[in-house]
Amino acid sequence: MTITATPVPTQDTTTAISLRGVSKAFGHGSHAVVALEGINLDVARGEFVCLVGASGCGKSTSLNLIAGLDRPTIGEVTVRGRTALMFQEAALFPWLTVRDNVALPLRLAGMKRAERHRRAEELLARVHLGGQGGRRPHELSGGMRQRAALARALAQDAEILLMDEPFGALDAMTRDLLHDELEQVWVSTGLTIVFVTHNVREAARLSDRIVLLTSLPGRVADEFPVTIDRPRRIDSPEVMGLAAAVTDRLRAEVRRHGD
């Protein structure tokens, strides 16, 4: 696969993910909490979408529904392609080396030992962890662990990558580097990415489209297409300008809850 200087995701009309009138409630009767209500969302193949919202907007619930870890109460979730999910914590298995962590999905898929070893090393090199495969997860820094988790997600050979605030616990400098890293991976693999974050600038830095969710119940409040040329910087005027506009809209939503 070749890398072009200004990546444009394949603009084909095929949708990878489609949510139609999706609602999700937890609990029963008067104690029920409606996490999502009437969500309609389409994500195109190869698109990078960020879901942004305040607490209680059902961002993580949406990802669970798309990942098939949970079912909607009402509505329809259609997902074309295999999904991989990344969490805020790397969730690497401490009893395995970093290489074996990356190789586990391959092992479960029935790949031979030598081959999965080679493949795991390839994936680690792609996230700039070449030669670190023999270490234990606890010997890595937080940023390195998230990259190892990204390599493990890539090992699942999924077409859709779901990310639940994956960089939320990292310091700003590490996060900026991981944005560059993730963008490179996205460009070279053509993955469809749904990325949940509460960091509006991060959303403007990374995505093709920002979907703003309301809280309790979670509804789609607004959508912002992001047309800023790549590669982007998180501190560029365009990114900060868009982030300010999204933040204003988000605050207006939050104020409604204060009344």
Place this chain on the structure above:
Amino acid sequence: MATEVRTEKLEEQKLAEEIAGLDALEAHLGTHPSRARQIWSTAWPKLAAVAIALGVWQAVVWSGWKEDYVLPGPDQVLPALGDLLSTGKFWTAVGITMRRALAGYALALVIGSVIGLAVSRIRLLRSAVGSLITGLQTMPSIAWFPLAILLFGLTERAIMFVVVLGAAPSIANGLIAGVDHVPPLMVRAGRMVGAKGVRLYRHVILPAALPTYVAGLKQGWAFAWRSLMAGELLVIVANRPSIGDQLQFAREFSRADQMLALMIVILVIGIVVDTVFGRADVTIRRRWGLIDAAN
């Protein structure tokens, strides 16, 4: 286009260098003290404790609290221990006792693990026998001996029966607790990478439960060893010398020095086996990053 590609390559290289730089700054680098120093630093407090214990014991003897044929001091017991170690019968007894301990423990390991796994997986079984297992764990194993002797007579099997009953509940409980305390995030991550059903257990839940399971194994050993000593005092099998029956004979022949020497042997064997479990525990925790690498 050519320049664009070159810029892209440069950007990529820059990113790689920045990432490598940050990694080098953040990765933890542990320093290891020398091996001899490590051994000395863990050994001297133990040696000091032994010296103090011997000193207190000798002081009690010198105080004249009991006659020295009832409570001999280390000055008499240590030579008696030396004599004991040079007899063939003693080593036969140690051999028989250790064989019983290992066989009983191995059986308890299998039974405890199978029960533990079944109870942790099957909800109905848990509500049925979950608290019973804990109850068995707290029951003094010596209370089983009257029944064991009734069932099996004064035989090896009576001893085995009680050793297994002593050790298996701890092992089962260790496994159950380990499975219960697997972080849900690990299970989610395991499901996400494609581990389901039996393979989720094999690749995620059981490895994640290992530290607690090892703690259960260690406790199980302690119960097995206690049950075995109680059993060997009560169930004396003809022509089968064991540490327990030697202890009983020493008492019957009023050889307090031999009796105390045998008690030291029992204590030392317990400590040595416990150290093996302790090592396993430390190795696991170090691999997992639960303790500082320098410890």
